[in-house]
Amino acid sequence: xxxxxxxxxxxxxxxxxxxxxxxxxxxxxxxxxxxxxxxxxxxxxxxxxxxxxxxxxxxxxxxxxxxxxxxxxxxxxxxxxxxxxxxxxxxxxxxxxxxxxxxxxxxxxxxxxxxxxxxxxxxxxxxxxxxxxxxxxxxxxxxxxxxxxxxxxxxxxxxxxxxxxxxx
Numbered sequence: 001x002x003x004x005x006x007x008x009x010x011x012x013x014x015x016x017x018x019x020x021x022x023x024x025x026x027x028x029x030x031x032x033x034x035x036x037x038x039x040x041x042x043x044x045x046x047x048x049x050x051x052x053x054x055x056x057x058x059x060x061x062x063x064x065x066x067x068x069x070x071x072x073x074x075x076x077x078x079x080x081x082x083x084x085x086x087x088x089x090x091x092x093x094x095x096x097x098x099x100x101x102x103x104x105x106x107x108x109x110x111x112x113x114x115x116x117x118x119x120x121x122x123x124x125x126x127x128x129x130x131x132x133x134x135x136x137x138x139x140x141x142x143x144x145x146x147x148x149x150x151x152x153x154x155x156x157x158x159x160x161x162x163x164x165x166x167x168x
């Protein structure tokens with residue numbers, strides 16, 4: 001059985017020295033610098049064995065929205081969301097969130113820990129512009145290489161499909 005958020009937070013603060021955690025709704029908020037250490041602890045710990053990342057995605061919060069009070073939150077941010085499960089123990093979901101600055105969103109890749117994160121990180125890179133440090137093959141997966149921008153960002157401007165391009 002998966003522990004409560006408070007039990008999980010206490011175990012992480014005890015097992016990962018210097019970690020800074022918060023609680024937002026039903027998720028733990030982790031600082032970007034601590035993400036890999038937290039996930040490694042959750043994966044390797046016999047108590048949790050969270051060995052599977054079922055989903056990772058991002059949410060774009062433009063600067064005009066107020067910043068929440070969670071750890072690392074700021075107005076104008078990209079928030080990463082991770083859902084972890086234990087295949088070995090058949091329990092989960094543990095939700096983690098990481099707040100990144102919107103102008104330069106960078107976080108460590110989880111592909112060394114969770115192979116299933118590879119294509120999902122590429123998708124977030126392509127659609128939101130988040131850079132995953134340490135990813136072995138970080139390139140566009142849905143849009144072509146020459147595509148400009150990141151289509152799921154709130155400030156992305158869709159080209160006018162009714163206007164024909166002039167031949168060069």
